[in-house]
Amino acid sequence: MSVTILDPTGELRPATRQRVARPESLNGLTVGLLDISKPRGDVFLDHLEQKLTGLGVVVNRYRKPTFTKPAPVDLRHEIATSCDAVIEALAD
Amino acid sequence: MSNDRPKPVLPDGLVAVVKKDCPTCVLVAPVLADLAQRAGLIAYTQDDPAFPASASWVIDDSDLAVSWHHNIETVPTLLRVEDGLPVATVEGWRRDQWQEFCGVDGLGEGLPDWRPGCGSLSVDPRFANELMVRFSGSKMVSRRVELAALEDEHEALFDRGWTDGMPVVPPTEARVMRMLEGTSRAPDDIVAIVPPDLVECTVEKVAINAVMAGCKPEYLPVVLTALEAACTDEFNMHGLLATTMPVGPILVVNGPIRDEIGMNSGLNLLGQGNRANSTIGRALQLTIRNVGGGAPGGIDRATQGSPSKIGLCFAEDEEGSPWDSFAESRGFGAGASTVTLYPGEGPRVLFDQRSRSAESLVSHLAEMLRANISPRIALQMDTMLVLSPEHMSRFADAGWDRRRFLDELTSRLMIEADEVIIGAGGIEEGMPAFLAGTTIPKFPPDGIHVVHGGSRAGLFSAAIAGWVNGDTGSVTVTKEIVR
Numbered sequence: 001m002s003v004t005i006l007d008p009t010g011e012l013r014p015a016t017r018q019r020v021a022r023p024e025s026l027n028g029l030t031v032g033l034l035d036i037s038k039p040r041g042d043v044f045l046d047h048l049e050q051k052l053t054g055l056g057v058v059v060n061r062y063r064k065p066t067f068t069k070p071a072p073v074d075l076r077h078e079i080a081t082s083c084d085a086v087i088e089a090l091a092d
Numbered sequence: 093m094s095n096d097r098p099k100p101v102l103p104d105g106l107v108a109v110v111k112k113d114c115p116t117c118v119l120v121a122p123v124l125a126d127l128a129q130r131a132g133l134i135a136y137t138q139d140d141p142a143f144p145a146s147a148s149w150v151i152d153d154s155d156l157a158v159s160w161h162h163n164i165e166t167v168p169t170l171l172r173v174e175d176g177l178p179v180a181t182v183e184g185w186r187r188d189q190w191q192e193f194c195g196v197d198g199l200g201e202g203l204p205d206w207r208p209g210c211g212s213l214s215v216d217p218r219f220a221n222e223l224m225v226r227f228s229g230s231k232m233v234s235r236r237v238e239l240a241a242l243e244d245e246h247e248a249l250f251d252r253g254w255t256d257g258m259p260v261v262p263p264t265e266a267r268v269m270r271m272l273e274g275t276s277r278a279p280d281d282i283v284a285i286v287p288p289d290l291v292e293c294t295v296e297k298v299a300i301n302a303v304m305a306g307c308k309p310e311y312l313p314v315v316l317t318a319l320e321a322a323c324t325d326e327f328n329m330h331g332l333l334a335t336t337m338p339v340g341p342i343l344v345v346n347g348p349i350r351d352e353i354g355m356n357s358g359l360n361l362l363g364q365g366n367r368a369n370s371t372i373g374r375a376l377q378l379t380i381r382n383v384g385g386g387a388p389g390g391i392d393r394a395t396q397g398s399p400s401k402i403g404l405c406f407a408e409d410e411e412g413s414p415w416d417s418f419a420e421s422r423g424f425g426a427g428a429s430t431v432t433l434y435p436g437e438g439p440r441v442l443f444d445q446r447s448r449s450a451e452s453l454v455s456h457l458a459e460m461l462r463a464n465i466s467p468r469i470a471l472q473m474d475t476m477l478v479l480s481p482e483h484m485s486r487f488a489d490a491g492w493d494r495r496r497f498l499d500e501l502t503s504r505l506m507i508e509a510d511e512v513i514i515g516a517g518g519i520e521e522g523m524p525a526f527l528a529g530t531t532i533p534k535f536p537p538d539g540i541h542v543v544h545g546g547s548r549a550g551l552f553s554a555a556i557a558g559w560v561n562g563d564t565g566s567v568t569v570t571k572e573i574v575r
Binding site for chain 1: 232234235236237238239240241243245249254262263264265268286289291293296297300301304328330331335378382383384385560563564565566
């Protein structure tokens, strides 16, 4: 005899979103650098900023209040509306 | 499942419920026919529509709808029905009782005076679960997953990724319905928004996962309250499950519910063997993983993990403690049942078998707690100290209360920053250099959480180191348990 059980999951149907096309080149683009507030993330991003600026890229720097929580909605919105691409520095 | 089968209305007058597979029913079959003729009796038959007779006064109840809805426990049962509902009942066969009940003389000539009845099929354990699901009007809305006839139900749950790596109890509708009897809350009540997918989690979903974890219905209120506490902004469950650090929610239960549901606050309280301790924390973790979607390798990025991530839940030994309870120390009344969620790693042993004075023991505990997370890290992580009864007796004998103990401990946990700043001793990990020359406390105010528990014998306590504390990490949360 077959058994019927109840689905223990959230039964989500994730929305499918179109990805932004990957840029052919960074030339003339604005790139956001997001520091998640882990130690030495700034060292990594400082280095990247130097490299990117040398390539003629406009760089905007951002910082999450704490690495333990998701980035605030306002910050995500600001990055999405003012940058063409974003690089997120992880940690340590 | 919607309740598309309204409660059957019985015909007014005399009604009998019988089955052929009952020697007493067979014995009284002629009596029933006699009553049908003389007193208009209607008989409902559970297993053979031609028993006691193929006649218009015999009604088929092989789906057991009449028997289940009218709570028939024994056959034969005689009912007197008014306005569609039973007003009086007789079970088994007793001639004088039947004659009085029916107002008819001369019943069952030649039969014995008395015979007990048999069990009704509607309470037969083989069918009881199925009947409850069919007739009780389930409001559950979760997707039904029908497993194939040849599919092993335990393997099927592993295959779908719904376990924590250990077997779970298959959440059939009957089991979930029984689980829901453990709470007064409605199945569609929203308990919390569960990270990381931020899913609205209903009482029903928690009940399903509690079944899988092995909980009894009476544990469900603890699981529900624990989920509420875990999903507060302060506790920050998202961060706790996403971090590379091997931490999880540690549950401490206080108040009368500990004994009511049989929790362990004594021997082996942090270990295996007690069903409530072992399954409540597991149910919380399964709910978060299954509903919120925080699976290892997905959003859960723990570098090495910890056995406590399966679920770690225990009760405080309040009765054996000379101090106020842990919950009272957090502002709750002595009569309140509470659950506290603390973000922590696994328990580690605090060994002291020689201290006979409070001063010696507190000094040694302080020395051991210096290593909480790392001897070079201060203020950023709390600790939960589970003091054993024998260790506690040192402080009780000295007349120390909780405040005195914490003051003595804290005063011994002041650290010369020069020893632990970055670079000191050639070690690159440590406290920031600007603290050089200062003395810093190992823990922030209220950063030492003391709970009492363990067996009467044994000179060990335990410490559970915390995760990042405060607004930037996770704050310990206590909630009163609502039944």
